[in-house]
Amino acid sequence: MALDVQASPLFVAGDLPPVSVVNPGGASPFLFIGDHAGNVIPLSLGTLGLDDAERVRHIAWDIGVAGLGERLATAMDAVFVRQTYSRLVVDCNRRHDAPDAIAPVSDGTVVPGNADLSDTDRAARFAAIHEPYQAAIAAEIARRSAVGQPTVLIALHSFTPVFGGVARPWQIGVLHDGGDPSFAQAMLAVLRREADLTVGDNEPYRMDLIDYTVPRHAYPAGLPYAELEVRQDLIADTAGQAAWAERLERVLTAALG
Template sequence: MVTLLENPLLGAPDPAPARLFNAGGQSPFLIVGDHAGNAIPQQLGTLGLLEADRMRHIAWDIGVYDLGKALAQALDAPFLFQHYSRLVIDCNRDPYHPDASPAVSDGIVIPGNAELTPDRIAARVAAIHAPYHSRIAAELARRAAAAQPTIFLALHSFTPTLDGTSRPWEIGILHDGGDTRFAEALLAELIARPDITVGDNEPYQMDATDYSVPRHAYAAGMPYAEIEIRQDLLAEAGGVAAWSLTLCLACKAALQRIAATGAGS
């Protein structure tokens, strides 16, 4: 049998699984993008998908790459993201959960994920999922060693319609366990804006399927927020710039709100 070391999933043409933008950011925020890219390792071809499907929401969080970079600059924060499509391996899922490399997504059959063997799943985990989360853990450890406080911001986007149902929210703030103070303060700041339709644990609830925030923030007692923005609002550069400004101002105001209540760290 060929071992993973003899036949690695990622080759020379493939991008690294994790990248850090604005590494020297000095604010307390660390932004992560679990689904910022839609790359597929060359060895896996196209997963049997048409290009149009590889560009759809099933493959990545549309707009998050550009928004993450803009928000990182606005907040003076690092943005740690990974390039590979969520259809190869979903870095916001337990890597061995069936949804992590789905055979079908939003009604689209993924031929390259049909009848995946344990060895093939393990290769994807070893090449992409594990290095990405190790990079996050290393960045958090570095910040802790430097006595730099961290608020963990997980940035996502969502499709305007799913299963034929329109989703009215422009932005959603997800929260559940751990230290929810910042998420709740951010939610309050956004709800105070009459011009924005805000979801509280909408269009998704943070639950047992989420992986990144529970793994990195819950156990450490780290403040966090998982942020979801509707993808049609990030389709153009103007929308990205507008939402970067909105989030920057809301995040800073949320910090002030926490300090004013005496609940700060």
């Protein structure tokens, strides 16, 4: 997807486009999206005041999702729409007015570059990153609809194994709420047949009014969907991503029926 990053005051020469589409035109009914797939920070924002270690932690992105989504797109001839920039710059799975859309603190880490932002600063981040990403998803759904290609929207996320000092027992969770949750429920049923898995139903997070992307695109159109949360230690490297892509290809296909 070609976007002119220089049209935004947030970006300078050398910045990457805010969204990329992997395997455009893929024939699969599955449309994969990655709200937090990237951890890049626009050059004009420096490091947001964070050191290298903080910028690769779970606070900055969904670890493993980029590689997992790309493998699924290749294996299933599916489209994967993925975000480039860190959720600390702007969270593409939040509404414009959400308090944590540009978080000043995340999991105990203060983000100096997000302190005391003006309304203009906040609007620039949304216009440069959030809106093009959401527009790319809408455009892909519209393209598919125009040619009679069905869409099952699959949001790929990952979660940290320990949060707030508490270990999380699930390997994967399936999130769902409004709209048509039938596919998410079918995913749960198939995953629960995997003897080696502890599967979360709206765990470790619950899909609710905090979520933005799936409710925006799936609910009004009645699209089947699932928001998947895979534990980050399982997909942190290429071997784990390959194994989980193979598993999810099988589970997704079985759930579709």
